[in-house]
Amino acid sequence: MSVRNKILLVDGMALLFRGFYATAFRGNFMKTKQGVPTNGIYQFLRYFLDAVEKFAPTHVVCCWDMGSKTFRTDLFAGYKANRGEPPEELIPQFDLVKEVVAAFDMPNVGVENFEADDCIGTLAQLYKIENDVLILTGDQDILQLVDDGIEVAIMKKGQGNYDVFTNDNFHEKRGISPKQIIDLKGLMGDTSDNYPGVKGIGKKTALKLIKEYDSIDNLLQNMEQLPKGVRNKIETNMDMLQLSRELAEIKCDVPINCSLETAVWQYDKNKINDKFMELDFTHMVKLIG
Incomplete structure (x- = not known):
């Protein structure tokens, strides 16, 4: 070896x-x-x-x-x-x-x-x-x-x-896997890099959602299960959610x-x-x- x-x-x-x-x-x-x-x-x-x-x-x-x-x-x-x-x-x-x-x-x-x-x-x-x-x-x-x-x-x-x-x-x-950090930041944004994620969703909520639904893709497929307030925030900020996830991902x-x-x-x-x-x-x- x-x-x-x-x-x-x-x-x-x-x-x-x-x-x-x-x-x-x-x-x-x-x-x-x-x-x-x-x-x-x-x-x-x-x-x-x-x-x-x-x-x-x-x-x-x-x-x-x-x-x-x-x-x-x-x-x-x-x-x-x-x-x-x-x-x-x-x-x-x-x-x-x-x-x-x-x-x-x-x-x-x-x-x-x-x-x-x-x-x-x-x-x-x-x-x-x-x-x-x-x-x-x-x-x-x-x-x-x-x-x-x-x-x-x-x-x-x-x-x-x-x-x-x-x-x-x-x-x-x-409490999550390394790859889930990308989706976490897609939801909560990153103040130091200056992108917002989903307006109104902070770290605590983002972490809870990722732990529960595993990924943004799975979360979006189960929108009807989300509390109305969270669902509205995601629907209103859908473009920024996807963009923030793209900004957060390190290119390999x-x-x-x-x-x-x-x-x-x-x-x-x-x-x-x-x-x-x-x-x-x-x-x-x-x-x-």
Whole structure:
């Protein structure tokens, strides 16, 4: 029996944004001698290296959003429209963090018109057949990808704390199956991504309906059994229900391929040292063995 590889798929934006805001609230932007802010990258590295030490992957791939315009904004102009421009101190760190990832000889993966989630979903489906996949993120949306061979580690408050979701523990933790998250969000919407779902149906009602009817399709086939108020809300918002479900679903057929040979977790320490020195990360050097 062949030994299965352990592949870590990193949600790059989730780590970078989290790292930026975890340090920026103190006004601690850290800068290079040239004045380029690096606080998000520094914290990204701390999160990332901690996860590598804890989960010991054989392969690592880092996935990125490629701008705010995607097929989802084409479907619904309001998608994520509630989010302002990124802070000016973060903007130069977007390209720079990818240079740091490349210094570790890790692939940076991103596809125009799709989100990092879609790249992660596609690669996870591809890799899970012969390998064990672990997704590192702070984004709960990715939980819909949990499956045989795919686990998700959600970063919690404080470095080194993770909530790991597997096919075996998912129902116990959430009361539904991973795939049902898509239908749940179709009903209740998502305020952080700015789509409404069915107006007037919140998380509690949505969860109750999904537990009772299993899916939106089954729910719609049994509308006559629903309380009148709930039925009216669904009938009035039918288009938005279907659209919200489409927005919530992570695409797992994005046109990408990332050969595992390019993702083996091994690096040239000198190359990383050079990058760290360029960024004035002198005390970061000791974190890489």
